[in-house]
Amino acid sequence: MFDHLPKSALATLPTPLEAAAAMPGSAARLWVKRDDLTGLGGGGNKARKLDFLCGDALARGAKALVTVGAAQSNHCRMTAAAGARLGLEVHLVVSGDAPSGDDPLTGNQLLSRLFGAQIHYTGAHHSHWGELEIAREALTASLVELGLAPYSIPIGGSTPVGALGYAAAFVELSLQCEAARCAPRAVVVTSSSGGTHAGLLAGRAAMIAAGHLDAASAPDIVAVGVAKGVVLDVVDVADLANRTLAHWGVGGAVAAADVEIDGRWMGDDYAVPTDAGDEAIRWGAIHNGLLTDRTYSGKGLSGLLGHAAAGRWGDGDDVVFVHTGGWPALFAADGAPDVTRPT
Structure with missing residues (x-):
């Protein structure tokens, strides 16, 4: 379904779909799509996006990659690894x-430098994404003047090209669920810039349009929003999903009503830890051997556990958590929760 699009084969795929421990307060069955095991530069969801983004970059003759993110950005770390490869x-x-x-x-910055990337510090606050994007555009322009032919990637790689990675992931997951006799009521994912979420929505819409998935039994795509912008941008996520479908060249459509973003688990702000997130990190580690972080995947897991405890899914229901990675941030300053507390 994707052979007509340039790819760079950076990710180790398919990633496993694993049964997880019983969730506290819920009889639903939890499965984990292990996209923390995509291989590239320590793994994580950005490898799927970078497969398509870097394929596009190479097709356009790029000599450099430019991207942007918070100080401990997983996307930046994995873009650095992609450039090294x-x-x-x-x-x-x-x-x-x-x-x-x-x-x-420490953390992702240490790995980014180890992969040979040049890091440009802006002094901007980590939640001021508009200021960071302006700095990316300015740097890109200066590199063009130097003749480096840069390929410039917005925050999170959340473009129609990048989101193709998670359209493909939804197809992959559907085949794995069929083989495992798992019929998910919901696929839960953490969302900050919206590209992973939009890609999953595009993949679901395409499979419904092609007759491979019944609309009535298709799983909900539940995004746990961890950044203020994406929590407010339901229409933007739908638009990105539809532009992804158009770039892909397949049928299907995503409406605003298809977009579910739960912002209750973000806490005070992006990258500000929460008690629920820290509890989810400890639960995932102790009961499943999973490494999740305080900015992204830990908060996403806390949202899933919260929905489960509230009774959204019942006895015998299957729920899939897309584990988007982020473990290197555990080794940054204040990156890990208190490990002395019982879970």
């Missing part, structure tokens, strides 16, 4: 200030 120069525009000479790099 493909022999492309990588420039990362990030929030915050450069560490002083005595402060070691």
Whole structure:
């Protein structure tokens, strides 16, 4: 279904679909789609997006990749790894200030530098995405003047090209569920820039339009929003999903009513830890051996556990959590919850 589109084969696919431990307060069955195991640069959901983004970059003759994110951005770390694999120069525009000479790099920044990326610090707050995007555009323009032929990627790789990665992931997941005799009532995913969510919606819409999936039994796509912008942008997610379908060249449509974003688990702001998120991180680790982080996947898992405890899914229902990765952030300053508390 995707052979007509340029890809760079960066991700290790398919990722496993695993049965997980019983959820507290719920008789529903939890499955975990292990997209933390996509291989590239420590794994995570961005590898699927970068498969298509870097395929497009190479097709356009790019000599460098430019992208942007928060100081501990998983997307930046994996873009750095993609550049290392493909022999492309990588420039990362990030929030915050450069560490002083005595402060070691940690977490995703350490790995990004290890992969050879050049990190450009903006001094911007990690939730000021508009300011960060302006800095990305300015850097891209300067690299064009230097003749580097940069391929510039917005925050999270959330473009129609990038979202194709999760349209393909939905198809992959559907085949795995059929083989495992799992009929998910819902697929739950963490969302910040909206591209992973939009891709899943596009994949579901395409399979319904092609007759491979019955609309009445298709799973809900539930996004746990961890950034204020995506929580407010239901229409934008639907628009991105439809532009992804158009770029893909298949039938199907996504309406605003198809978009479910639950922002109750974000807490005070993006990248600000929550008690529920920390509890979910500990639960996932102790009961399933999963590594989730305080900004993304831990908050997403807390939302899923919250819905389950509230009775959204009943005895015998299957629910899939798309584990988007993020473990390197556990090793950044204040990146891990208190491990002395029981779970």
